[in-house]
Amino acid sequence: MKTLRALLCGVLLAGCTANAESPSVVNLVIGYQSKTINTVTAGTLLRSLGYLEKRLTELGKRDGKTYKVTWQDYSTGAPITAQMVAGKIDIGSMGDYPMLINGSRTQEFGDGRTKLIAATGYNLLGALNMVVVPKDSPAHELKDLRGKKISASVGSAGHGTTVHALRDAGIGTGDVHIQNQAPAVGASGLQSGAVDALGQFVAWPGQLVFGGQARLLYDGSALKLPTWHGVVVREAYPHREVITEFLRAQRDATDYLHQHPMEAAEKVATATKLPAEVVYLYNGPGGMVTFDLPLKQPLIDALRTDAPFLKSIGNIKRLDLDAFVDDSYLREVYGPAYNASSLDNPAPITGTDPVCGTPVTDPRLAGEVWVRGASVQPSANPDCLLKAIRGKQIRAAYVPDAVTGTRWFADKAYWVRDGRHLPFTTESAAKSYVAAHPGSTLISYAQAVEESR
Known part of the structure; x- marks a missing residue:
């Protein structure tokens, strides 16, 4: 040996x-x-x-x-x-x-x-890996990346999620150009236009989206792996x-x-x-x-x-x-x-929603609002969170995707009005929901906040 x-x-x-x-x-x-x-x-x-x-x-x-x-x-x-x-x-x-x-x-x-x-x-569900594109990219779903350059660290979980997701969308590795790059190099390439998309692990997707340098195209939780x-x-x-x-x-x-x-x-x-x-x-x-x-x-x-x-x-x-x-x-x-040991998150959002005055009990709906100059406060559901945002200077607000539960920035989410307000991490997920639920409508974040009176 x-x-x-x-x-x-x-x-x-x-x-x-x-x-x-x-x-x-x-x-x-x-x-x-x-x-x-x-x-x-x-x-x-x-x-x-x-x-x-x-x-x-x-x-x-x-x-x-x-x-x-x-x-x-x-x-x-x-x-x-x-x-x-x-x-x-x-x-x-x-x-x-x-x-x-x-x-x-x-x-x-x-x-x-x-x-x-x-x-x-x-x-x-796999939400720690995501695919992001530049804010003004013409790509709105994965199939739009056919023939495009995608930065990923080959052999990483972000790379694996990207390839699996593309295959599920009917796109083989021969249909795109995978650039094997370190995360920082790929992030720079995305901002300069050298690549069309970035498939990476935390915290790169969140950092780029929060900084206004990218938008989320694919949420890894869709793989359910x-x-x-x-x-x-x-x-x-x-x-x-x-x-x-x-x-x-x-x-x-x-x-x-x-x-x-x-x-x-x-x-x-x-x-x-x-x-x-x-x-x-x-x-x-x-x-x-x-x-x-x-x-x-x-x-x-x-x-x-x-x-x-x-x-x-x-x-x-x-x-x-x-x-x-x-x-x-x-x-x-x-x-x-x-x-x-349990599979449940040992640190759920707890407490009483100060805006709606109700206890936070459902982790599938619970969010948080980080008010500038103050502490983070819990929200019992997305509608309560939207009410908490109105008229406030907000550092960040966090909501769970209505289907997958992926925690995301409220102002970067795609919102649907369906009797209540529902957030989604990606445009394609929001559109899929609207297509399956007659009477629901895709609205902007600003509209959702305005309607939360």
Whole structure:
């Protein structure tokens, strides 16, 4: 059997000693993606809170060792996998497609294998991946992209969603021009006109739409296929107690995000330079991302569904998924409570709607209004939210899509009047609803607000 350490030592002697430790010093190198904000509980937010370092300091007091943590920031999961294969990153957080690639490539080596040990955030319908186009684009549905240039990071979840969505629309990969680009490059290309569309993961679609630089063409929730991010660890990393402390710290960060959503959003915004309104879209109560650590069965099933696509484009050869997934670390952290984990979002929107004076009880209707100079207030339903917006200076307002539940910006949504006001994330979804419901009408956001008297 090939041994990764032997291969590396044969060509790069320095790599053999890069992580050398004295008996009393333990190193931990963490690869994360600061702007992929559904990994923040294992990356950006966790780092800013210092929870891991605090836990390792306490561990050091018990065992007499010194623990040193190094954080390395990347824009995608691919370079994290490359560094893990080289033995230079011990823990990495990444999306579902990169996780599959990580597991496949590392299983080729005896001492280079990795384990999938926890989730960070997920969306059961796939809304974390979207396709956006320039605001003035003539494209109004996916079929309008035939023959066009689409930027995507090949092998990413955003790329997978784009290809699956195009196929469902009757468009094969030969009918479009996929540009394999990093998210930032694709975003610049979209703004300059170098590409006609961008298929990416969070937070790029939300950031571009919020900034008025794009509009949403396709919401990944239409696929109804879970998309998620998680944590992988080098199997050969010799300090299991450090990994369990990492997961405890990740759970601490997840609890903080649930209990202090606005403060968490501000911390992530400060660290990433993303607008706080965009971070809160995904990470706030009832947000697009459900943050929870357990490796739930629908998430693992989604990996089995995703793997054939990655094989078809040559990104993975083979993968023993059962050997890759290892929830033993989480079971050690959670104990018997691990089996009681739920698919429900542990941080729904709650409270009393101050405008309509009713309790917020239905997560399928609940929204939030962020009034400038004030705190975020809950809305029981879209009509109550529209009333709350009237006459106010608003930083952002968030509503769930009437069909999929995808949380989106109220002023970027497409609105339908059908006795009540219904928001949709995409124009095509709103038009489909109107076509199926005689008497309903597509109206502007301004009209919806005006009619909310």
